[in-house]
Amino acid sequence: MKILVVGGAGYIGAHMVKWLARAGHEVIVLDNLSTGHRDAARYGSLVEGDLADEWLLDSLFKDNQFDAVMHFAAFSLVGESMVDPGKYYRNNVAATLNLLDAMVRHGVRHFVFSSTAATFGSPQSERITEAHPQQPINPYGQSKLMVERLLEDYDRAHGLKSTCLRYFNAAGADPEGELGESHNPETHLIPLVLQVASGRRDRISVFGDDYDTPDGSCIRDYIHVQDLCDAHLKALDWMRLSERSGRFNLGNGKGFSVFEVIDSVRRVTEHSIPYEVTDRRRGDPARLVADAAFAQEVLGWQTKYSDVDTMVAHAWWWEKNSIVI
Numbered sequence: 222m223k224i225l226v227v228g229g230a231g232y233i234g235a236h237m238v239k240w241l242a243r244a245g246h247e248v249i250v251l252d253n254l255s256t257g258h259r260d261a262a263r264y265g266s267l268v269e270g271d272l273a274d275e276w277l278l279d280s281l282f283k284d285n286q287f288d289a290v291m292h293f294a295a296f297s298l299v300g301e302s303m304v305d306p307g308k309y310y311r312n313n314v315a316a317t318l319n320l321l322d323a324m325v326r327h328g329v330r331h332f333v334f335s336s337t338a339a340t341f342g343s344p345q346s347e348r349i350t351e352a353h354p355q356q357p358i359n360p361y362g363q364s365k366l367m368v369e370r371l372l373e374d375y376d377r378a379h380g381l382k383s384t385c386l387r388y389f390n391a392a393g394a395d396p397e398g399e400l401g402e403s404h405n406p407e408t409h410l411i412p413l414v415l416q417v418a419s420g421r422r423d424r425i426s427v428f429g430d431d432y433d434t435p436d437g438s439c440i441r442d443y444i445h446v447q448d449l450c451d452a453h454l455k456a457l458d459w460m461r462l463s464e465r466s467g468r469f470n471l472g473n474g475k476g477f478s479v480f481e482v483i484d485s486v487r488r489v490t491e492h493s494i495p496y497e498v499t500d501r502r503r504g505d506p507a508r509l510v511a512d513a514a515f516a517q518e519v520l521g522w523q524t525k526y527s528d529v530d531t532m533v534a535h536a537w538w539w540e541k542n543s544i545v546i
């Protein structure tokens with residue numbers, strides 16, 4: 222297949238581009254490099270540009286007969302979305318509309334979308350299935366839910382088939398050590414704790430140790446980036462075969478607490494990890510864990526790297542060996 226990967230220079234998108242290239246597909250990456258890295262897109266052909274540029278989208282679709290589009294491009298800092306919501310609605314919703322309209326104009330009918338657990342808002346059950354109410358509590362989650370909703374209308378009106386994959390916490394790195402997570406600012410727990418191990422950071426803050434969890438710290442569901450890539454390709458195959466649209470929660474179904482992640486980093490890196498307990502963050506639920514049974518059943522998807530030490534080990538390899546690109 223010939224696939225357009227939008228946001229393919231970012232953390233998850235770059236792993237996807239490599240995964241697709243390995244599977245023998247031809248990949249064009251569209252990325253404005255706002256948070257991505259030119260070098261990370263090297264397994265595809267990079268077109269540097271912005272989704273907001275309709276002319277660029279038209280010429281891209283005119284020059285290439287794409288079989289499908291995978292859309293990773295978005296801003297995704299929850300805190301920033303609270304203080305500058307317009308930035309999130311413009312990039313995550315309005316720019317996505319440009320992309321969908323270009324697909325409709327050029328007859329491309331298969332779309333895989335990076336959605337998020339943040340569309341669910343505060344959890345009302347131990348594990349989150351697709352049936353859980355979607356009531357986002359920040360503009361980031363809201364922007365992703367808006368795209369999920371408008372995709373339903375694009376299916377009805379234009380027959381555009383979409384798969385929305387709601388990731389929980391993406392983690393880990395390319396097991397071959399060629400790609401990894403390099404966000405700036407970094408807000409994700411595993412790379413932050415690894416920065417303490419490598420000496421780039423003095424200590425890690427634990428936001429509250431008095432939650433109703435076994436060790437008092439928050440529990441989150443970490444899903445290896447390679448497992449996410451596998452799910453994307455399976456979702457695309459399923460969509461093309463069934464000619465249906467679908468929504469799937471992607472997590473590994475096991476939650477790990479902040480203290481368990483810190484312990485894992487100590488074990489894997491053999492470094493001490495100083496930490497300080499600070500106040501809870503507003504809006505942080507005690508526990509956020511996916512029920513991914515639907516994706517397993519429908520897509521035939523299984524996680525391969527569900528062990529936290531494996532995710533940490535792959536990310537540690539990247540942290541130790543990457544020059545900042």
Ligand SMILES: NC(=O)c1ccc[n+]([C@@H]2O[C@H](COP(=O)([O-])OP(=O)(O)OC[C@H]3O[C@@H](n4cnc5c(N)ncnc54)[C@H](O)[C@@H]3O)[C@@H](O)[C@H]2O)c1
Binds near residue numbers: 293296387392
């Ligand atoms: N990382 C996670 O844990 C996680 C969890 C749930 C959902 N997601 C979603 O997955 C997707 C990928 O996440 P990530 O961590 O790889 O993010 P990332 O910031 O590393 O990658 C996003 C990429 O999109 C590009 N981009 C952004 N706006 C663009 C635009 N208007 N035009 C062209 N390119 C643009 C950026 O330059 C970057 O390369 C995002 O949509 C995010 O919301 C991520």
